[in-house]
Amino acid sequence: MAQTVTAEAAGIAPPLAPARTPPRPRRRKRVLTWIGVHTLAVTAVLFFILPFVFLFLTSVMSNKQALTSDLWPTSWEWGNYTKVMKTPGFGTWWRNTLMYAGLGTLFTVVSSLPVAYALAKFRFRFRGVALMLVISSMMLPPQVIIIPMYIFWAKQMHLSGTLWPLIIPMAFGDAFTIFLLRQFLLTIPSEYLDAARVDGCGELRILISIVVPMIRPAIAAVALFQFFYCWNDYFGPQVYASENPGAWTLSYGLESFKGAHQVNWNLMMAATLLVMAPVILVFFFAQKAFIEGVTLTGVKG
Amino acid sequence: MTTTAPAAAKVPAALRRQRRRRNLRTLAFLSPWLIGFSVFFAYPLGATVYYSFTRYDLINPPVWVGMRNWNYVLNDYPPLWQALRNTLWLVVVMVTLRVIFGLGLGMLAIRLKRGGGLFRTLSYLPYLAPPVAATIGFAFLLNPGTGPVNHLLGNVGMPQPGWFNDPDWSKPALTLLALWGIGDLLVIFTASLLDVPREQYEAAELDGVGPWQRFRYVTWPAITPVVLFAVVTGVIQTMQYYTQAMVAGKVASGIIGNSGQSFEPGYPQGTTLTLPQLVYEEGFSTFNTGAACVISLLLFVIAMAFTFLLLRRRSGLLDDD
Numbered sequence: 103m104a105q106t107v108t109a110e111a112a113g114i115a116p117p118l119a120p121a122r123t124p125p126r127p128r129r130r131k132r133v134l135t136w137i138g139v140h141t142l143a144v145t146a147v148l149f150f151i152l153p154f155v156f157l158f159l160t161s162v163m164s165n166k167q168a169l170t171s172d173l174w175p176t177s178w179e180w181g182n183y184t185k186v187m188k189t190p191g192f193g194t195w196w197r198n199t200l201m202y203a204g205l206g207t208l209f210t211v212v213s214s215l216p217v218a219y220a221l222a223k224f225r226f227r228f229r230g231v232a233l234m235l236v237i238s239s240m241m242l243p244p245q246v247i248i249i250p251m252y253i254f255w256a257k258q259m260h261l262s263g264t265l266w267p268l269i270i271p272m273a274f275g276d277a278f279t280i281f282l283l284r285q286f287l288l289t290i291p292s293e294y295l296d297a298a299r300v301d302g303c304g305e306l307r308i309l310i311s312i313v314v315p316m317i318r319p320a321i322a323a324v325a326l327f328q329f330f331y332c333w334n335d336y337f338g339p340q341v342y343a344s345e346n347p348g349a350w351t352l353s354y355g356l357e358s359f360k361g362a363h364q365v366n367w368n369l370m371m372a373a374t375l376l377v378m379a380p381v382i383l384v385f386f387f388a389q390k391a392f393i394e395g396v397t398l399t400g401v402k403g
Numbered sequence: 404m405t406t407t408a409p410a411a412a413k414v415p416a417a418l419r420r421q422r423r424r425r426n427l428r429t430l431a432f433l434s435p436w437l438i439g440f441s442v443f444f445a446y447p448l449g450a451t452v453y454y455s456f457t458r459y460d461l462i463n464p465p466v467w468v469g470m471r472n473w474n475y476v477l478n479d480y481p482p483l484w485q486a487l488r489n490t491l492w493l494v495v496v497m498v499t500l501r502v503i504f505g506l507g508l509g510m511l512a513i514r515l516k517r518g519g520g521l522f523r524t525l526s527y528l529p530y531l532a533p534p535v536a537a538t539i540g541f542a543f544l545l546n547p548g549t550g551p552v553n554h555l556l557g558n559v560g561m562p563q564p565g566w567f568n569d570p571d572w573s574k575p576a577l578t579l580l581a582l583w584g585i586g587d588l589l590v591i592f593t594a595s596l597l598d599v600p601r602e603q604y605e606a607a608e609l610d611g612v613g614p615w616q617r618f619r620y621v622t623w624p625a626i627t628p629v630v631l632f633a634v635v636t637g638v639i640q641t642m643q644y645y646t647q648a649m650v651a652g653k654v655a656s657g658i659i660g661n662s663g664q665s666f667e668p669g670y671p672q673g674t675t676l677t678l679p680q681l682v683y684e685e686g687f688s689t690f691n692t693g694a695a696c697v698i699s700l701l702l703f704v705i706a707m708a709f710t711f712l713l714l715r716r717r718s719g720l721l722d723d724d
Contacts, residue, residue: 171549213435220432241710243643245679246703250450274439334533336646397594
């Protein structure tokens, strides 16, 4: 049997050969399929990439040319990028965005971990109810509770005009993060934890020194999600910080480039690309963790 | 452990103490969320119900007005119905097209042997573009006068729609933007398509079935749960649709961003209006807080209805393993 297979593979079994090579029409069909699949793939990639190319080409045009329907820049004005970075406010928005995204991510992960651990590994009476409430609050549109929240932060805490009303709640767990971490934690066999318990290890120590190292990829994924969420947030800064340009983030301030420079599409596009760039850079460095996270939300959930 | 008898006698008290300690420990681990849930979810939700029965301009104390806000929003407030109609359009067209497009791309991605990884990375990239940046980018690309898209369409003699500036084309333009950011669906569809057992395809091949039947009887049954998940989360996201519609309206209408110039969401002619934008408009532009809370609660009821649908159909979400 094994001999026949090797003989076939080597092509020294003449009687079998015609069956191995597909007849002509079938091979042609395969070639046509190959062409079809690759044409579709190239078309799709063009649809995804060309917008970036057009934005970039416009971002290096002169003010005058950016107002025409030209596609290719006649003079390459790299200075547009320095002009954008020197625009008053742009540096502050960068700092604010980094603070919002950095602190927000840190707070979210630290506060959500113990909750996710308890929901995954402790047995207690209202666990099912708690989990359902977590999932419900995950699905809640942020606009539903915005009126009382604004009244609370502005009237009671006097924090409107800052980003703190967005950052502070993140120190009290985020439903999506809790849910995702819990899904990951379920995959850890409880025997590991029981072994540590027998050795007299407290739950907090188990969480920090055994569980956290094991679920590092999951932590990376939820941290990335939260970072992107803060980076992209438009509604939050619009509600709490719109009155104070000193507290704007990049996502919120970006719009005002249209104001500062009338319809200078070239500067606008340069600023747009500068806001996109960090997110895309982060993605290239952390692609694996990110894709794993996205997959987990939809497939294994 | 050598003296079994006294230990057995002590068990109830020790057990009780142990149980109490365990409960306290659970409570401690859950405490961040318990506080967060009560202060940033339960309390504001209750307060929204309360404010929906009051007149409150954020300066003077709230005044109880009974059902007046509810009557006003449900009977004398045409933007509500327009926003609901727009949302329905987006659910039917945008969510459906996104699922079909994502599925098609996923099937394409798994057929590419060389360059499959590159294809997936490049297709995923637009999903990462911050929504504000992506929307401003599209407002430029689709701008009717000088935008590259209409320039190219003109070159090949195709009609040049007004996109974000035309009431008939504003929602299709937003749909195009949503299809560009298909990355999330591409990833989950690709993963689930790769999970379809290969043997079933081979068996189908042996039976000599065509590509459509192979999809219908092998692929589709295996991926239905993921498609359902994509549809339901798509609907929930559409309920919250805000940033893209707001920014596209602002940029296309030529309102100078954030300069204090008032902008009524929904440009052009209310065709991009959604419920969250109405909440913002009533709550923070016209300071009709009571009406904003009524709209918030309608949004809440719709979103929760779909969440329960998700939980019921995917009870696996609540399982342990």
